[in-house]
Amino acid sequence: MTGKRQNGMGGLWSGFAISIGILAAMLGFGGGAWAQTTPQYGKDMHIGVTSCAGSTCHGATSPWENSTVLQNEYITWSQKDPHGTKAYKVLLNDESKRIAKNLGLANAHEADLCLDCHADNAPKNKRGRFFQISDGVGCEACHGGAERWLGIHVSGVASHQDNIKAGLYATEDPVARAELCLSCHFGDDKKFVTHQIMGAGHPRMSFELDTFTAIQPAHYVVDKDYLKRKKVANGIRTWAIGQAIALKRRVDAAASPDRGWDGLFPELVLFDCQACHHPLTAPTWQPRPSTGLSPGVVRFDDSNLLMLAVIASHVDGELGVTLKQQTKALHGSVLKGADAYKAAANALKQTADTLVAKFASRNFGKDDIAALMNGVLAEAAAAEFSDYAGAEQATMALSAISSAARSMGMGDLAKAIDGPLNKAYDSLEKYDGWDYAGFRAAISEIKPIN
Ligand code: HEC
Ligand code: HEC
Ligand code: HEC
Ligand code: HEC
Structure with missing residues (x-):
């Protein structure tokens, strides 16, 4: 936790509790402890952030009033969320150049070793026409390749369960969320920051699921409507x-x-x-x-x-x-x-x-x-x-x-x-x-x- 992190947290976590609905904490979460493949390695095509960013989809400049979701998710992600604003860009900075050089890599922004966590590094044959690696940790890095669920979720008739059957990742399930976030914030059997990478200059990492959920600028609101569609685990769980x-x-x-x-x-x-x-x-x-x-x-x-x-x-x-x-x-x-x-x-x-x-x-x-x-x-x-x-x-x-x-x-x-x-x-x-x-x-x- 660097000074930078501390400042971020100090400001952000204090506002968090108020913005998350009281109802959320009172409802028990079902606890579907089932394993879903994390998005990077899923079987679906990743369509690209621009496909989500249309002004009638998730790219509105302010939240819509009569919509179940905010619809300005793209703006939040691209302007405030480090996954959108920094994750890929930092691979071009001097710090990353030094790490890459120390590890004998040609550069960081083209190395799978770095892109696996700093972008949505789906295999090349799973990238759609509008997919851009430079978007960083895009929507589908967390929500899953949209190939099958894009169509049905735009139609508005699909339930959340239908979407999940079509490959949407269950980010609301705390087990699935922990698996997802930790795959990058600690690593897993496919990607991992070793002591060698630390030795080359990579910053130390730390993670706590509830706190990090709170300090990632929220692009969703847990309200009555949300609770009708999704189960929510309280912060303690x-x-x-x-x-x-x-x-x-x-x-x-x-x-x-x-x-x-x-x-x-x-x-x-x-x-x-x-x-x-x-x-x-x-x-x-x-x-x-x-x-x-x-x-x-x-x-x-x-x-x-x-x-x-x-x-x-x-x-x-x-x-x-x-x-x-x-x-x-x-x-x-x-x-x-x-x-x-x-x-x-x-x-x-x-x-x-x-x-x-x-x-x-x-x-x-x-x-x-x-x-x-x-x-x-x-x-x-x-x-x-x-x-x-x-x-x-x-x-x-x-x-x-x-x-x-x-x-x-x-x-x-x-x-x-x-x-x-x-x-x-x-x-x-x-x-x-x-x-x-x-x-x-x-x-x-x-x-x-x-
Ligand atoms: C297992 C996932 C993972 C891998 C692999 C990885 N990183 Fe990171 N990196 C992270 C995470 C997560 C953070 C943020 C750490 C934090 O703030 O707790 C980070 C932070 C950084 C930062 C600091 C960013 C900032 O805003 O100051 C740099 C620079 C960086 N990584 C470069 C690299 C380079 C270069 C490589 C490849 C050699 C690489 N990373 C590989 C996950 C990874
Ligand atoms: C770092 C991971 C991450 C990224 C990147 C991300 N999201 Fe999310 N998203 C979440 C989490 C966590 C939730 C809250 C749990 C849930 O509702 O599934 C969420 C919730 C949502 C919701 C649900 C709102 C509701 O009321 O049901 C929408 C819509 C959404 N995200 C769209 C997007 C879009 C569009 C992008 C890209 C511009 C994006 N997300 C990028 C993690 C992410
Ligand atoms: C594909 C990899 C990836 C996934 C999945 C991912 N992150 Fe990250 N996250 C990163 C990287 C890389 C950074 C560092 C960005 C930077 O500073 O350059 C980061 C930064 C953050 C930060 C800012 C940390 C700081 O030091 O200020 C928070 C908060 C965060 N992530 C929360 C989450 C949560 C919550 C989830 C799961 C819903 C998640 N992340 C999933 C890669 C990922
Ligand atoms: C068992 C002892 C040990 C542990 C535990 C350990 N390191 Fe190291 N670390 C070393 C040694 C030995 C070196 C090589 C020192 C040298 O090259 O002068 C090193 C080098 C480094 C360097 C490069 C320092 C430099 O001067 O360039 C960094 C950064 C680093 N470690 C970070 C970490 C982080 C982060 C952790 C915990 C996640 C960690 N280390 C855990 C022993 C350790």
């Missing part, structure tokens, strides 16, 4: 599912024969960056009870695991215990060797699947909010967030909890969180030499609920 799928992705990579290893070393991008990258002038090591590790050992990046320990312990005590044991085993495996490491990652893969299914079929309500917030505060008090990545996830978790609280009519709780939360974001502003003391002080201002 979205957060929980996002964490479980992020864990799945991370341990998937750790256990993978081609992605988990880089010569003598395990893939370093899966470990806490600051376990290696920090100045030696001011020693920062301190024990973290949940890891069981002594000083001088490289820590697996367990920021998602820390959040999941809180959620799983609340939802299913036994599962919480299993998760904590498996987490410790993964940390400890680093001292035992490659086989122990892979076995520990594989064990967590199964637990991650169980967690996704649990969270997708559970309604998270008002009582959960207090319990989860207390859980995060307890971990903070136990000094579990002394790594930047953990503190960052805890901060985004409290931001998800605060917006969910507000939308469930618990405005006082949300207010009590928001002040300290801003200070927590401030403490994270600088990655190098971040302010752990400031973070702890901010979090301790939030009082647990009895």
Whole structure:
């Protein structure tokens, strides 16, 4: 989370809770935990952003009054959304030139390695006449190649389910959304930012599904009409599912024969960056009870695991215990060797699947909010967030909890969180030499609920 990110978040997340309907939070989401191929690799032709941008379709300059959708989605995406404004363009800047040069690429804007995440890099034979790679992360990179659903969705008679059968990607389903966003914001078995790419200069990445959903400038409104057509997961379920799928992705990579290893070393991008990258002038090591590790050992990046320990312990005590044991085993495996490491990652893969299914079929309500917030505060008090990545996830978790609280009519709780939360974001502003003391002080201002 760079300074830039912090400013973006500070401004944007605070307005979010108000704009998302109260109704949304109260309706349970069905939780269709079914796997849909992510759009880039789907079988349908990608028609191109211009096909969506007609003024009577999604290219209106202002929202239409009598329409079920806003119809100015294109303007929002092309003027405010980093997927439209920057994702492809940054591949032409000096930073990308340097990364490309360091990796021995001719250039970044023509390399699949970069385009896979910075554009809608569908295979060449799946690109329609109006498709332009320079559009960046276009509509169909998230909503799916429109070949089959374009016709029926323009006719206006197709239901959302009909559209999905015709290849529209289920972006409203938190499981499908998490799979989609994380495919670029962390990577998957087909595209991945390795430590080699980081070493070449790629910025560090972080993600939390509910917070990032909130700070992507919304080109849709969750109103009564929307709720008639679509099921909406509340922020807590979205957060929980996002964490479980992020864990799945991370341990998937750790256990993978081609992605988990880089010569003598395990893939370093899966470990806490600051376990290696920090100045030696001011020693920062301190024990973290949940890891069981002594000083001088490289820590697996367990920021998602820390959040999941809180959620799983609340939802299913036994599962919480299993998760904590498996987490410790993964940390400890680093001292035992490659086989122990892979076995520990594989064990967590199964637990991650169980967690996704649990969270997708559970309604998270008002009582959960207090319990989860207390859980995060307890971990903070136990000094579990002394790594930047953990503190960052805890901060985004409290931001998800605060917006969910507000939308469930618990405005006082949300207010009590928001002040300290801003200070927590401030403490994270600088990655190098971040302010752990400031973070702890901010979090301790939030009082647990009895
Ligand atoms: C697995 C997906 C993925 C791959 C592969 C990838 N990137 Fe990125 N890149 C991202 C994401 C996501 C961000 C935004 C990170 C954030 O803000 O959290 C990003 C950010 C960047 C930025 C900073 C953008 C800004 O606004 O400051 C640059 C520059 C960049 N990438 C260049 C590259 C280049 C060059 C390549 C190819 C060598 C590449 N990326 C490969 C996903 C990827
Ligand atoms: C980075 C991913 C992403 C991109 C790019 C994107 N969308 Fe979306 N879109 C979403 C998400 C997430 C939602 C909210 C969940 C849902 O309703 O499916 C959404 C919702 C919508 C909706 C539904 C509104 C409703 O009331 O049902 C429309 C229409 C839409 N997007 C059109 C577009 C168009 C047109 C573009 C390109 C100009 C675009 N989107 C680009 C992710 C994306
Ligand atoms: C095809 C790859 C891809 C997909 C899918 C994708 N993103 Fe992104 N996203 C990017 C890239 C690349 C950037 C960085 C753009 C830049 O700064 O140049 C980015 C940037 C962002 C940012 C701005 C982050 C910042 O640092 O300010 C947010 C928020 C975001 N994405 C949310 C989402 C959400 C939510 C989803 C899923 C609905 C999603 N993204 C799906 C590639 C993707
Ligand atoms: C196990 C230790 C270790 C971990 C964990 C680790 N790195 Fe590295 N990193 C290294 C080493 C060693 C180098 C090579 C240093 C050199 O070339 O001087 C390096 C190089 C880099 C460089 C290039 C630095 C330069 O001066 O050009 C960047 C950027 C980087 N790493 C980012 C990351 C990020 C981001 C993470 C976490 C996602 C991470 N590293 C995790 C050990 C680590």
